[in-house]
Amino acid sequence: AAAAKMHDYLNQLVEAYAPAARQGRVATYIPELAKVDPDGIGICVRTAEGLYCAGDAETKFTIQSVSKPMALILALMDWGPDKIFEKVGKEPTGDPFNSMIRLETHEKHKPFNPMINAGAISIAAMIKGDSTAHKIERLLGFVRKIAHNPNIEIDQRVYLSEKETGHRNRSIAHFLRAMKNFDQDPDEVLEVYFSQCSISLNCSDLSNMAMVLALDGKCYVTGEQLFPVEYAKIAKAYMVTCGMYDGSGEFAIHVGLPAKSGVGGGIMAVSPGQMGIGVYGPALDPKGNSVVGIKMLKALSDTYNLNIF
Numbered sequence: 001a002a003a004a005k006m007h008d009y010l011n012q013l014v015e016a017y018a019p020a021a022r023q024g025r026v027a028t029y030i031p032e033l034a035k036v037d038p039d040g041i042g043i044c045v046r047t048a049e050g051l052y053c054a055g056d057a058e059t060k061f062t063i064q065s066v067s068k069p070m071a072l073i074l075a076l077m078d079w080g081p082d083k084i085f086e087k088v089g090k091e092p093t094g095d096p097f098n099s100m101i102r103l104e105t106h107e108k109h110k111p112f113n114p115m116i117n118a119g120a121i122s123i124a125a126m127i128k129g130d131s132t133a134h135k136i137e138r139l140l141g142f143v144r145k146i147a148h149n150p151n152i153e154i155d156q157r158v159y160l161s162e163k164e165t166g167h168r169n170r171s172i173a174h175f176l177r178a179m180k181n182f183d184q185d186p187d188e189v190l191e192v193y194f195s196q197c198s199i200s201l202n203c204s205d206l207s208n209m210a211m212v213l214a215l216d217g218k219c220y221v222t223g224e225q226l227f228p229v230e231y232a233k234i235a236k237a238y239m240v241t242c243g244m245y246d247g248s249g250e251f252a253i254h255v256g257l258p259a260k261s262g263v264g265g266g267i268m269a270v271s272p273g274q275m276g277i278g279v280y281g282p283a284l285d286p287k288g289n290s291v292v293g294i295k296m297l298k299a300l301s302d303t304y305n306l307n308i309f
């Protein structure tokens, strides 16, 4: 009965908020993203009881910045927190995700946090591997494992589209290299970054990843610890303070969940200990966050009392 209720509720959410997609716009700065249906809307909730989905739950989209907490956790496993915090800070910026203004003003030219592009590029340089291809393989493998889906692939069209037009990210990477944040070839680091952003998945994959974070790294099927509890806590702390970029404060007040958005339209949100949530809606607000995604998360948080504060 509870399952049927959750399912009905999610269907109602999709129906109620679908028209709100018109308040947003799909990302166009990556040309391939401009081609998606702006009216897409989907939600999946993973609990201990099962998976509940509504709307375009099967529709694939690129993970974009939702990859950032995952890459961070892998880099933490590769190096440990001390080394990672030498490269990226722990503070929100209040600036847009692709901003670089604080890179120059920071005394050590260190990205403020790993949820903005600069910090994520710095983290991409920390992923271990024998070659660029191997680093990408490791990151993709990690996402597949946490999402419990071995079929997740990289969308080559989006990857090429980002690579061709990513001049801003290129400038960030070269600036970080100039400031010795890393010593690899910046273009190779960007290959890793553009590839991780182009991982193609759906809402249920996001809800599965969120459930693992909700359980502090534990697999909800086998109980296996997939990554250390401490790293789950670091990722969730960053998600609360920086996961929605310069909309993180507002999101914390109105929704109150650790979450990470991406310009592909996905948001991964975590209800600690109990729920993993994935939402999709490619029409974005001016900060690059899914309009219908935020609305559905707010409603879900209100209805089920999920606000962690």
Ligand code: GLN
Pocket (backbone or CB within 6 Å): 063, 064, 065, 066, 097, 098, 117, 162, 169, 197, 261, 262, 263, 264, 288
């Ligand atoms: N690939 C995108 C970029 O680098 C990711 C940004 C995002 O999802 N906010 O611009």
